[in-house]
Amino acid sequence: MKNTINEFFPFTTSIAVLFLTGCNILTPKIDRTFSPPENGRTVKITVDVPDIAELSPMKVMYRSNLCRKTYNNNEVPTYTVSGFNSEIVLLEKESHSSLYSAELPYRGGGKCDWQLSNITLRMTLKINNHFSKDITGVVGTGVIVIFDNNQPQRVGKKPINKKDDFYIIADYFPWVDTPFKNDKNISLWLYGEELYLYYKSRDAQQITWKPIIHPNIVVYSEYPAERKTEGVSTIYSYPDGTKSSNRDGKPDYKKLLSFIKE
Template sequence: MKITPVIGLLVLFFSLAGCATDRGLAPDLNGDQISVTIKVPEELIAEEMQVMYRSKLCTFTDYTASGVPYLRDGYKRTDIQPVRMGQTDLYEANLAVDGGGACQWRLSNVTFGVMYKDPAQFGDGVVYGAGGGIIVMFDENNPGRAGVYKKVEGDLILKKDYYPWVHERFIGGHKKSVNLTGDGHIYVRYQALMARSVYFEPVLHSGFVARSVGPKVKSEGHRTIYYYPDGSSSPERQIQPSFRKLQAIRLAAEAQE
């Protein structure tokens, strides 16, 4: 039977459409890698890392706020648990830059951090909340979480102070949580285009606990009250304790020792 050019093109079209691209990751473990190392304090544990890859081959259609369609790079996430290095307090993961596969995935960013091992040490019913998170961007793509970022040349070495913060919430349901509060919000973001090594050392000041109690009704004049380790307290609009005040309280106490 003779196949006309039009029928031939239709056959070719449906053959290609029916043969979906395998979008799986196939990282090159012998290729270029970025090491991420976390020095974990005794009371904390390393969270699972969220590693994002992007592809310019496997795109998808997204829409602007006005409904105009446009193509975006494809993205795919994989989660990696950092591994303890011997009997040390260092935990490490190696991230393949080349994600491989038919989509030719490339490493885009990694989200990682630390959290409390035992939130119940702060009281019955206390759960872990948030904080202690880091996002490192290895390309020009926005990782999807709001916030500004710092640009870093070369490898990234971070040493950051954190304080325990116990918050009691009433609006939306009663809940007590312990958080890690530091210089920034839940996630602190960095862009390190040339990095091949990332080192994160969170310094936990366990003896300086901040506490807060949220309002019981949502109305003007009702604010969260923050209680600081020096005995002071104040109602404030901010969503976390003042890092500068906590630093000042700790440094003053250490100076008197």
């Protein structure tokens, strides 16, 4: 087992992001040095990346109850939160396979005894003319795994509890979205049941995300007006030629699943 966090994360940049506003930090600067114990517990994160997709660097958050931050807000009494230490980790390709992986220590060690709190994985589709020649941006989807009782940076639905090692297998579809009629800003989404899937694990040593992307089941959407108009809804066009409109801002995921052929 390597004994420094820099050996685990050779491409990382340490960052601390504070999402609270209107607060004055009262505590001194926290020591964010990592020193994982030798032969300590680890978790291996693996992602099976289809050729049509791109994997973003993994965001890893460590928290510390020893090194806490104290905040003073004019509207509420002084309060403290667990210290936080964020890393960006590049998953490495495993030989000639489609698998990318990284191994993380549960204990980051150091003076603050950093503990693994959560990870965020994100994937996007590659822009190509297979979907539309006019695409200007991409929107990804992802997975968040929580390892302690702290909230992740991106808060969503209640996480699914998992015991032992586990696989995350889910279906995804390309979604080409034109936000307004004649709009030149067309987005390509990697669309799943949720923007992010949330899981919670206490003891996993291996976690694998295997997204199943269906490149030939594409949904197109367009808002049929040049600006927001009362009574007008986005129109979604599905692979079978049917069209539907709704105001919830996303395609019918169950309908897309119905086009998958066994």
